[in-house]
Amino acid sequence: MDPRELLARLREDLAEAGYTVDGVQELVGDVASRALDREQALPALRAAERAGGPASVLLRCCTLGREVTRAEVDAALPRTGTDGAAALGLLAAAGAAPGDAVRPLVDLRPYRVDDGAGDGSPADWWLVSDLGELATGRALAPDHVLGVGGASLTLARATVRTPVGSVLDVGTGCGVQALHAARHARRVVATDTSERALDLAAVNAALNGVALDLRQGSLLEPVADGELFDLVVSNPPFVITPRREGVPQYEYRDGGMSGDSLVRRLFAEVGGVLAPGGVAQLLGNWEYHGEDDWAQRLEGWLEGTGLDAWVVQREVADPALYAETWIRDGGQKPGAAFDELYAAWLDDFEARGVTGVGFGVVTLRRPVAGPPTLRRFEEVLSGVDDPLGGVFAAGLVAHDRLAVLDDEALAGTALRVAPDVSDERYHAPGEPDPRVVLLRQGGGLRRVVQADGDLAGLVGACDGELTVGQVAAGLAVLLEEDAPALRARLLPRVRDLVRDGLLLLPPS
């Protein structure tokens, strides 16, 4: 049978079996679900065995990597059957008898899509990738194709989901970013150096009824000269790895270059495939070569690119922590081999004077016309799980609108305080006036801005009716302050609050 027809059948079977994120959660319960998130299989296995049923069979086999029987798979996937799933390369059966063992050849998991794209409604997908350590109990192979990990989710949640014509996904792996992009783009091109990754991405596209243009090659090479995109997304192989014999190189995380050169290359080259106004969003690691110099280094990478840039650093690791994390990620247990790798990483960092490694979300944009106007480097290290695509989209729009509003025009604008902002006041016991006033964003990047009484008073009066200038004049009378001086002091703060989404401009 045509593989596309088989995959369509499989999709129906998986949905009917209740093998969805919600279905699995219901099947195994909260404790086992959280354990599974920590890569611990046992609680989920015990709960699934106890519960039984089609979703239990699929979870045990396709996520947890356990053997089940042909009869169980035939019952769980009635349209596809064991033979159909085997023909697709998903499973291998030991024989034709109902009691014969069936083992998984790949990881096949449900994935909940809730990115606000398209009409905003969530969807249930299934994604095929290579079996991980959870299922095999072994270290990963160098050509391992990754499923959806923490970094994949970070990028998917950070991506601006405005409807666009074309998207390029660089380093597509199992295709997750490209599939998301297909929800809000007419055309999606996805590239990878790994043939196996592209094969699995093709399966995932067909399984989820999506069309992708898959191309093999390094970074931007597979893109034709002059081919431009409205959005480029990339969760590239950014992990900094010593280039030394004996250090395993995993295709999914290591692009084979020294230090953070691969991310630097993307900064330098991505502008060449961006249409005017086009946005590139990528994840990356960058080295610190001194005290807290990350922003200066990245600023240097942007020189001559002509691109706007907004970088949000989310994590910083010292060299030892970084090395431990990635050695463990490869499945290496503590011992002599671990220490050998540890030494290689530390040597590599010492050779370049690396004092730390940052991780973050990079948003680059080709201006529609003229030179770049946006250079923003900030650290947001607290836990932010919300989808941030809307925050980046709104931040770019606010930047552009503020760029053409001089102070006089801003003072003449009626702003509105964003609905998720609250005002927190901290008083010393018995004192009527607050010592500290904080404006706290409830969503997005959850910014907290310290405000003095007059700024908090101005924000509180921003109801979309009075202009900033009118509110400032009223405050000056109330506080018996010099009106022009108060206005001049408040306007830059107001500008920052608009830029950060605590105050909203009227619709344009």
Ligand SMILES: C[S@@+](CC[C@H](N)C(=O)[O-])C[C@H]1O[C@@H](n2cnc3c(N)ncnc32)[C@H](O)[C@@H]1O
């Ligand atoms: C971290 S994975 C990201 C997979 C997927 N996009 C996601 O978000 O989960 C990086 C991918 O980049 C691929 N890759 C490695 N070197 C590459 C290169 N030079 N050019 C393009 N892709 C590369 C790997 O094969 C892997 O699939």
